[in-house]
Amino acid sequence: DAMVIQNPRYQVTQFGKPVTLSCSQTLNHNVMYWYQQKSSQAPKLLFHYYDKDFNNEADTPDNFQSRRPNTSFCFLDIRSPGLGDAAMYLCATSLSSGVSYEQYFGPGTRLTVT
Amino acid sequence: KQEVTQIPAALSVPEGENLVLNCSFTDSAIYNLQWFRQDPGKGLTSLLLIQSSQREQTSGRLNASLDKSSGRSTLYIAASQPGDSATYLCAVKDSNYQLIWGAGTKLIIKP
Numbered sequence: 001d002a003m004v005i006q007n008p009r010y011q012v013t014q015f016g017k018p019v020t021l022s023c024s025q026t027l028n029h030n031v032m033y034w035y036q037q038k039s040s041q042a043p044k045l046l047f048h049y050y051d052k053d054f055n056n057e058a059d060t061p062d063n064f065q066s067r068r069p070n071t072s073f074c075f076l077d078i079r080s081p082g083l084g085d086a087a088m089y090l091c092a093t094s095l096s097s098g099v100s101y102e103q104y105f106g107p108g109t110r111l112t113v114t
Numbered sequence: 115k116q117e118v119t120q121i122p123a124a125l126s127v128p129e130g131e132n133l134v135l136n137c138s139f140t141d142s143a144i145y146n147l148q149w150f151r152q153d154p155g156k157g158l159t160s161l162l163l164i165q166s167s168q169r170e171q172t173s174g175r176l177n178a179s180l181d182k183s184s185g186r187s188t189l190y191i192a193a194s195q196p197g198d199s200a201t202y203l204c205a206v207k208d209s210n211y212q213l214i215w216g217a218g219t220k221l222i223i224k225p
Contacts, residue, residue: 042215092158108155
Protein backbone atom coordinates (compact mmCIF):
# COMPACT_ATOMS: atom_id res chain seq x y z
CA ASP A 1 0.00 0.00 0.00
CA ALA A 2 1.16 3.49 -0.78
CA MET A 3 1.90 5.30 2.41
CA VAL A 4 3.84 7.82 4.48
CA ILE A 5 6.43 6.24 6.78
CA GLN A 6 8.18 7.89 9.70
CA ASN A 7 11.21 6.56 11.53
CA PRO A 8 11.78 6.14 14.32
CA ARG A 9 8.35 6.12 15.95
CA TYR A 10 9.89 7.11 19.29
CA GLN A 11 13.11 9.05 19.74
CA VAL A 12 14.84 10.03 22.95
CA THR A 13 17.64 12.56 22.79
CA GLN A 14 19.63 14.56 25.28
CA PHE A 15 19.37 18.29 25.73
CA GLY A 16 21.56 19.92 23.07
CA LYS A 17 22.33 16.69 21.18
CA PRO A 18 21.46 16.91 17.47
CA VAL A 19 18.74 14.60 16.27
CA THR A 20 17.34 13.69 12.84
CA LEU A 21 13.84 12.43 12.13
CA SER A 22 13.04 10.66 8.89
CA CYS A 23 10.04 10.58 6.59
CA SER A 24 9.57 8.60 3.41
CA GLN A 25 6.65 8.24 1.04
CA THR A 26 5.61 5.82 -1.66
CA LEU A 27 2.86 8.10 -2.99
CA ASN A 28 5.18 9.98 -5.35
CA HIS A 29 3.74 13.26 -4.07
CA ASN A 30 5.36 16.57 -4.88
CA VAL A 31 4.84 18.23 -1.53
CA MET A 32 6.15 17.12 1.85
CA TYR A 33 5.33 18.86 5.14
CA TRP A 34 6.69 18.77 8.67
CA TYR A 35 4.42 19.62 11.59
CA GLN A 36 5.12 19.88 15.30
CA GLN A 37 2.29 18.89 17.65
CA LYS A 38 2.51 19.39 21.40
CA SER A 39 0.19 17.66 23.81
CA SER A 40 -3.48 18.64 23.39
CA GLN A 41 -2.59 21.27 20.80
CA ALA A 42 -3.18 21.63 17.09
CA PRO A 43 -0.38 20.68 14.69
CA LYS A 44 1.90 23.58 13.83
CA LEU A 45 3.44 23.74 10.36
CA LEU A 46 7.23 24.09 10.51
CA PHE A 47 8.06 24.03 6.78
CA HIS A 48 7.30 22.28 3.54
CA TYR A 49 8.96 21.32 0.28
CA TYR A 50 7.34 21.66 -3.10
CA ASP A 51 9.65 19.41 -5.08
CA LYS A 52 13.04 20.88 -4.15
CA ASP A 53 11.69 24.31 -3.25
CA PHE A 54 11.92 24.86 0.50
CA ASN A 55 9.29 26.98 2.26
CA ASN A 56 9.97 27.92 5.85
CA GLU A 57 7.24 29.27 8.13
CA ALA A 58 8.12 32.68 9.53
CA ASP A 59 7.99 31.58 13.16
CA THR A 60 9.92 28.31 12.80
CA PRO A 61 13.02 28.53 15.00
CA ASP A 62 16.43 28.41 13.31
CA ASN A 63 17.13 25.33 15.41
CA PHE A 64 14.94 23.36 12.98
CA GLN A 65 16.28 22.47 9.54
CA SER A 66 15.09 20.17 6.79
CA ARG A 67 16.53 18.28 3.86
CA ARG A 68 14.86 16.62 0.92
CA PRO A 69 17.48 14.65 -1.04
CA ASN A 70 14.92 13.11 -3.42
CA THR A 71 11.18 12.84 -4.01
CA SER A 72 10.72 10.01 -1.54
CA PHE A 73 12.62 11.21 1.51
CA CYS A 74 12.52 14.22 3.77
CA PHE A 75 14.44 14.77 7.00
CA LEU A 76 13.90 17.02 9.98
CA ASP A 77 17.09 18.05 11.78
CA ILE A 78 16.97 19.62 15.22
CA ARG A 79 20.41 21.07 15.79
CA SER A 80 20.28 21.63 19.54
CA PRO A 81 17.10 20.23 21.06
CA GLY A 82 15.71 21.98 24.09
CA LEU A 83 13.17 20.67 26.57
CA GLY A 84 10.53 22.73 24.78
CA ASP A 85 11.10 20.77 21.57
CA ALA A 86 9.63 17.59 23.04
CA ALA A 87 6.59 16.89 20.90
CA MET A 88 5.05 14.69 18.25
CA TYR A 89 6.51 15.42 14.82
CA LEU A 90 4.21 14.67 11.93
CA CYS A 91 5.17 14.31 8.29
CA ALA A 92 2.56 14.75 5.59
CA THR A 93 2.47 14.68 1.82
CA SER A 94 0.18 15.96 -0.90
CA LEU A 95 0.21 15.60 -4.66
CA SER A 96 0.27 19.37 -5.00
CA SER A 97 -0.33 22.40 -2.83
CA GLY A 98 -3.40 23.62 -4.66
CA VAL A 99 -6.99 23.83 -3.65
CA SER A 100 -8.25 20.29 -3.93
CA TYR A 101 -5.32 18.29 -2.69
CA GLU A 102 -5.54 16.38 0.56
CA GLN A 103 -2.64 15.92 2.92
CA TYR A 104 -1.77 12.38 3.94
CA PHE A 105 -0.09 11.92 7.29
CA GLY A 106 2.44 9.49 8.65
CA PRO A 107 2.14 7.93 12.12
CA GLY A 108 4.42 10.52 13.69
CA THR A 109 7.63 10.44 15.71
CA ARG A 110 7.35 11.22 19.40
CA LEU A 111 10.47 13.07 20.53
CA THR A 112 11.52 13.10 24.17
CA VAL A 113 14.31 15.42 25.33
CA THR A 114 16.07 14.51 28.58
CA LYS B 115 -6.05 36.04 10.34
CA GLN B 116 -7.96 32.77 10.13
CA GLU B 117 -8.72 31.09 13.44
CA VAL B 118 -10.35 27.70 13.93
CA THR B 119 -12.12 26.77 17.15
CA GLN B 120 -13.48 23.46 18.34
CA ILE B 121 -15.86 23.39 21.27
CA PRO B 122 -16.09 21.45 23.51
CA ALA B 123 -12.50 20.38 24.11
CA ALA B 124 -13.75 17.06 25.47
CA LEU B 125 -16.96 15.09 25.23
CA SER B 126 -18.10 11.84 26.85
CA VAL B 127 -21.24 10.01 25.70
CA PRO B 128 -22.73 6.53 26.18
CA GLU B 129 -22.32 3.97 23.45
CA GLY B 130 -25.05 3.98 20.81
CA GLU B 131 -25.82 7.69 20.96
CA ASN B 132 -25.69 9.96 17.95
CA LEU B 133 -23.43 12.97 18.49
CA VAL B 134 -22.25 16.17 16.84
CA LEU B 135 -18.80 17.74 16.97
CA ASN B 136 -18.45 21.42 16.15
CA CYS B 137 -15.85 23.42 14.27
CA SER B 138 -15.99 27.17 13.63
CA PHE B 139 -13.73 29.44 11.61
CA THR B 140 -13.45 33.21 11.43
CA ASP B 141 -12.77 33.82 7.72
CA SER B 142 -15.18 32.36 5.19
CA ALA B 143 -12.56 32.56 2.41
CA ILE B 144 -11.59 28.91 2.58
CA TYR B 145 -10.96 26.38 -0.14
CA ASN B 146 -11.99 23.32 1.82
CA LEU B 147 -12.42 21.90 5.30
CA GLN B 148 -11.13 18.57 6.47
CA TRP B 149 -11.95 16.42 9.49
CA PHE B 150 -9.25 14.19 10.97
CA ARG B 151 -9.12 11.53 13.64
CA GLN B 152 -6.14 11.10 15.95
CA ASP B 153 -5.76 8.16 18.30
CA PRO B 154 -3.57 8.67 21.39
CA GLY B 155 0.10 8.94 20.48
CA LYS B 156 -0.63 8.31 16.81
CA GLY B 157 -0.70 10.24 13.55
CA LEU B 158 -3.68 11.77 11.79
CA THR B 159 -6.23 9.92 9.69
CA SER B 160 -8.30 11.94 7.23
CA LEU B 161 -12.02 11.25 7.64
CA LEU B 162 -13.82 13.64 5.32
CA LEU B 163 -12.92 16.57 3.09
CA ILE B 164 -15.57 19.12 2.06
CA GLN B 165 -14.78 21.49 -0.80
CA SER B 166 -15.94 25.08 -0.38
CA SER B 167 -18.66 24.54 -3.00
CA GLN B 168 -20.10 21.56 -1.16
CA ARG B 169 -22.54 21.43 1.74
CA GLU B 170 -21.82 17.99 3.11
CA GLN B 171 -19.91 14.75 2.75
CA THR B 172 -20.75 11.29 4.07
CA SER B 173 -18.69 8.22 4.85
CA GLY B 174 -20.35 5.33 6.62
CA ARG B 175 -21.63 6.53 9.99
CA LEU B 176 -19.97 9.93 9.55
CA ASN B 177 -21.53 13.00 8.02
CA ALA B 178 -19.79 16.35 7.80
CA SER B 179 -21.55 19.58 6.91
CA LEU B 180 -20.18 22.97 5.92
CA ASP B 181 -21.81 26.39 6.15
CA LYS B 182 -19.25 28.87 4.87
CA SER B 183 -21.38 31.94 5.41
CA SER B 184 -21.70 31.26 9.12
CA GLY B 185 -18.18 29.85 9.45
CA ARG B 186 -19.29 26.50 10.82
CA SER B 187 -18.86 22.81 10.21
CA THR B 188 -20.25 19.85 12.08
CA LEU B 189 -19.22 16.22 12.19
CA TYR B 190 -22.14 13.93 12.92
CA ILE B 191 -21.38 10.44 14.20
CA ALA B 192 -24.29 8.01 14.18
CA ALA B 193 -24.67 5.08 16.58
CA SER B 194 -21.40 5.77 18.37
CA GLN B 195 -19.11 2.87 19.35
CA PRO B 196 -16.24 2.61 21.86
CA GLY B 197 -13.88 2.37 18.86
CA ASP B 198 -14.87 5.92 17.91
CA SER B 199 -13.03 7.19 20.99
CA ALA B 200 -10.28 9.50 19.73
CA THR B 201 -9.48 13.17 19.24
CA TYR B 202 -11.19 14.75 16.26
CA LEU B 203 -9.56 17.74 14.59
CA CYS B 204 -10.84 20.01 11.87
CA ALA B 205 -8.67 22.08 9.55
CA VAL B 206 -9.48 24.64 6.86
CA LYS B 207 -7.37 25.32 3.80
CA ASP B 208 -6.95 29.08 3.61
CA SER B 209 -6.22 31.43 0.72
CA ASN B 210 -2.49 30.62 1.02
CA TYR B 211 -3.24 26.88 0.61
CA GLN B 212 -2.15 26.28 4.20
CA LEU B 213 -4.09 24.17 6.68
CA ILE B 214 -5.28 26.11 9.72
CA TRP B 215 -6.13 23.75 12.55
CA GLY B 216 -8.45 23.59 15.49
CA ALA B 217 -7.14 22.18 18.76
CA GLY B 218 -9.49 19.19 18.58
CA THR B 219 -12.30 17.60 20.56
CA LYS B 220 -11.40 14.56 22.65
CA LEU B 221 -14.28 12.10 22.36
CA ILE B 222 -14.85 9.26 24.80
CA ILE B 223 -17.56 6.69 24.10
CA LYS B 224 -18.52 4.81 27.27
CA PRO B 225 -19.45 1.13 26.82
